[in-house]
Structure formats: structure tokens, C-alpha cells
Amino acid sequence: MTATTRTRLSPDERREQLLELGLRLFAGSSIDEISIDRLSEEAGISRGLLYHYFGSKQGFREAVVQRAADDLVAQTAPPEGDDPIAKLLASLTAYVDYVIANHQGYRSLVLAAAGGNEAVRAIYERARTRMIDRTFETPGVEALLVDTPRTRLVVRGWVAFVEDTVLTWCDDANGVTRDELVQIVTDALPALVGTAD
Amino acid sequence: MTATTRTRLSPDERREQLLELGLRLFAGSSIDEISIDRLSEEAGISRGLLYHYFGSKQGFREAVVQRAADDLVAQTAPPEGDDPIAKLLASLTAYVDYVIANHQGYRSLVLAAAGGNEAVRAIYERARTRMIDRTFETPGVEALLVDTPRTRLVVRGWVAFVEDTVLTWCDDANGVTRDELVQIVTDALPALVGTAD
The missing domain is CATH 1.10.10 (Arc Repressor Mutant, subunit A)
Structure with missing residues (x-):
């Protein structure tokens, strides 16, 4: 240059x-x-x-973390369509592929968000909240979840489940395929919401 | 003195x-x-x-964190009995009550385990692994879960779900009662394992 x-x-x-x-x-x-x-x-x-x-x-x-968080939110946006489960599956496929492609950086983002770095925590917390809000705002999602304090709590916990499961899998897939992983984290949402109703 | x-x-x-x-x-x-x-x-x-x-x-x-982790493992030990769901419920009731009683310290334990403090991370990771192994070793649990790579992954993710849900609830219960919370995190395990089968 x-x-x-x-x-x-x-x-x-x-x-x-x-x-x-x-x-x-x-x-x-x-x-x-x-x-x-x-x-x-x-x-x-x-x-x-x-x-x-x-x-x-x-x-x-x-600025880099903000851009990474913006990319994550944008890349995992649910596609158009009527079937909330199909949209969830597409969104989580994009999420898993994002984490695979940005493994170390994403892990450090989640750890920094959990740990002491307040600025990074705030950036990631906004992205996480945006993704949770979007889940509730997706057209057709009423068939899957109703917006109550209990489902809000469960959807937040589900996000933690997804983060932990995908990062654990990145360390050691232990024979579980990418498609199986995507299916597990997708099916988890209706399964968890079902218990909170 | x-x-x-x-x-x-x-x-x-x-x-x-x-x-x-x-x-x-x-x-x-x-x-x-x-x-x-x-x-x-x-x-x-x-x-x-x-x-x-x-x-x-x-x-x-x-030493304090090690003792806290030992206390957590001991206090959440599943009781005697045949019904795996009843044992899970008793164990998670003890867990929720432990977190309520030790809110700040427990949050800091989970954050330190996620963040940079390697010694604390190792202590908490051992306790977490002990609780996961115990879940698979509980007599009668075969009715609930079979030990496969997929269920291992899901049970680990479930632990993250439980931690996040209970800590979020401690910050703002938002009308959800302690008993409802215990029920949500208990029902989550069979619900999640069901999707991984």
C-alpha cells in the first residue's frame, strides 16, 4: 500500500x-x-x-465490536415468510454459521459482555435485546409465543442456551453435525416456551 | 473479639x-x-x-469461592426417591433458594467464571461439571435422559439457561413467582432433552 x-x-x-x-x-x-x-x-x-x-x-x-454486533443482528434477521418455525430455523442457521466463521471473536464478545468490560457489555446487551425484541415482533410469531413476563424470561434464557450450546459445540462437536446443532437450538425455543405457558 | x-x-x-x-x-x-x-x-x-x-x-x-461452589453442589444434591422429575424439582428449588440467598456473590461467581479470572473459572467449571455429571448419574434418570453427545450438549446448555434465567429473575421478577420460576427451569430439562432425541 x-x-x-x-x-x-x-x-x-x-x-x-x-x-x-x-x-x-x-x-x-x-x-x-x-x-x-x-x-x-x-x-x-x-x-x-x-x-x-x-x-x-x-x-x-x-467500534469493531459495535460493527460485529450490528453484523450479527443483520445476518440473523429472519427472512420473509409465514412459517415462524421456518423463519427461526433460517435465523439460527445464520447465527451458527456466523459463530463458526468468527469463533474466537464471538467467544470473546460473549465473555467480555459477561465480564468486566462495561462498554462491550453495553454493546452486546443492546444487540441481544434487539434480537429478543425481534423474536417477539416477527409476523406470525403469535402462533409460537405470546408476549408475557414468563415468555420474556424464557426467551432470554433461551438466548443464553443457544450461546452456550453453540460455543461448546465449536470447542468439541463430539460427533454432532452442524445441521443437528441448528435443529437443537431451533426446537429449543418452542419447547421452552411450551413449558412457560 | x-x-x-x-x-x-x-x-x-x-x-x-x-x-x-x-x-x-x-x-x-x-x-x-x-x-x-x-x-x-x-x-x-x-x-x-x-x-x-x-x-x-x-x-x-x-478458598471462599471453592467453599461457595462446594456448598452449591451439596445444597442442590438431588434427594432420595424414584421420580426423576420430583428429584429435579427439589434440586432446582434448592438452587433457586441458594441464588436468592447469595445473589451478588453468585452473580459474581458466574461472571468471573465467564470472564478472565482463570482460577475462579476452573473452580466454577468443576462445580458445573459435577452438577451435570450428577444429573446423568441420578438413579432413575434413564427415563428422562440417555447419555449421548447430543443430550450432553443440551444438558450443558440447559445449565446456562437456568443460570441466566434465575439471575435475570433476581434482577426483576416482573410478577413471576419463585414457584413459577422453579417450575420453568425444572420443566425446561425434559423439554430440551425431548428435542435432542
Whole structure:
């Protein structure tokens, strides 16, 4: 990458390029391991310019995590259609594939959200809440779940079930196939909601 | 507390007294907030003696967390009996009551186990594994679940479901009663296992 290439990018394009690089690093390592040095080297820019765009190392990490959370929410959006179970299955297939593709980064996102990093926690909590709200807002979902305090509690717990099950499976699939995994986490929602009614 | 009281306790009794004090503090605050100063003040001993018994602040915290994890495993042991669902219900009632009684400390245990504290993570992971193994070893459980890679995965995910649901409920019960909560987390196991078969 040369100075010529650099001048061709607008500030927005440059910011976008840096975020995408960050996401690539994020996919294979934990949030705290995203190296500013490696990043500025790969992007062919100075550390100073990186700080110019994101304020600080922490600011850059938060922007990458925010983008990862936005991607997760967008990629797992339920498709059009009438069958709530088919939509759930499509959404969870996309979720499982997202976690497989971004294993280390996603694990670190869930751990950071559970642990002490407040900014990351808030970003992930918003994404999680968005996905839970969306579950209740999906057209046709009334056949599957009614919005009550009990089902809200169960759907939240189901999200924890899905996260834990998929991450455990990534560590050791133990003969369970991806399709079986998707089926398990999909069937779990109506099964759990059924018990809360 | 006076020097006279102090000399009456054997080293084992003193260690036990310190652990019990630690557990009392643990119940109402996070692991990292257990104050050595407050503890030595309440026990009427010097910080030096505390270090003598536990090696370090971190050593004391780990001993308290180990005791808390042991208590959790012991208190949630399934009772004698033939009905696996009745045993599960009794075990989860004890679990919910344990979390209610030790809310802050238990939350901090789960968060520390998820987050960066490796020693605490290992302690809690052993307790969690012990509870999962016990679920599979309970006499009469064959009627409820068969030990396969799929059910292992689901039972582990169910534990995450239970932890998240009970902690969310502790923050905001939202009209759901303790008995309803116990029923939800109990019914969840056969419901989830049913989908994995």
C-alpha cells in the first residue's frame, strides 16, 4: 500500500477499511488481542491516523465490536415468510454459521459482555435485546409465543442456551453435525416456551 | 473479639471461621470486593494472620469461592426417591433458594467464571461439571435422559439457561413467582432433552 493509494480513500472509506480489517482480526482472536500495531501495519497507515479516526485503542475496539454486533443482528434477521418455525430455523442457521466463521471473536464478545468490560457489555446487551425484541415482533410469531413476563424470561434464557450450546459445540462437536446443532437450538425455543405457558 | 477468644480457636477452627466470614461477605458483594481489611477487622485478627492461613488475598478469595461452589453442589444434591422429575424439582428449588440467598456473590461467581479470572473459572467449571455429571448419574434418570453427545450438549446448555434465567429473575421478577420460576427451569430439562432425541 502506497501514499498514492492512501490519498484515493476518503475519510469515510478509510474508516470503513480500518473497521473491516479490525473485523478480520476479531474473527480469529479475542477483543483484547486486536493489535493496533499489526492493524496500522496491514492498513499501511500510522498509529496516529488510527487514533485520529477512533480516538483511542479502546475507541477502535468498541467500534469493531459495535460493527460485529450490528453484523450479527443483520445476518440473523429472519427472512420473509409465514412459517415462524421456518423463519427461526433460517435465523439460527445464520447465527451458527456466523459463530463458526468468527469463533474466537464471538467467544470473546460473549465473555467480555459477561465480564468486566462495561462498554462491550453495553454493546452486546443492546444487540441481544434487539434480537429478543425481534423474536417477539416477527409476523406470525403469535402462533409460537405470546408476549408475557414468563415468555420474556424464557426467551432470554433461551438466548443464553443457544450461546452456550453453540460455543461448546465449536470447542468439541463430539460427533454432532452442524445441521443437528441448528435443529437443537431451533426446537429449543418452542419447547421452552411450551413449558412457560 | 479479644485475644482470649483468639487463643481458644485451633488453626482449623480459625481457618473455618475466616471462610465463613468470607462467605457472609461473598453473599452480598462481588468476589473482587471481598475486603481483607473488613474481614480481618470483623474476625478480630491481623491481616498477617489471614495471609498466614491463605497465602494471599487471591488465595483467600479462591478458598471462599471453592467453599461457595462446594456448598452449591451439596445444597442442590438431588434427594432420595424414584421420580426423576420430583428429584429435579427439589434440586432446582434448592438452587433457586441458594441464588436468592447469595445473589451478588453468585452473580459474581458466574461472571468471573465467564470472564478472565482463570482460577475462579476452573473452580466454577468443576462445580458445573459435577452438577451435570450428577444429573446423568441420578438413579432413575434413564427415563428422562440417555447419555449421548447430543443430550450432553443440551444438558450443558440447559445449565446456562437456568443460570441466566434465575439471575435475570433476581434482577426483576416482573410478577413471576419463585414457584413459577422453579417450575420453568425444572420443566425446561425434559423439554430440551425431548428435542435432542
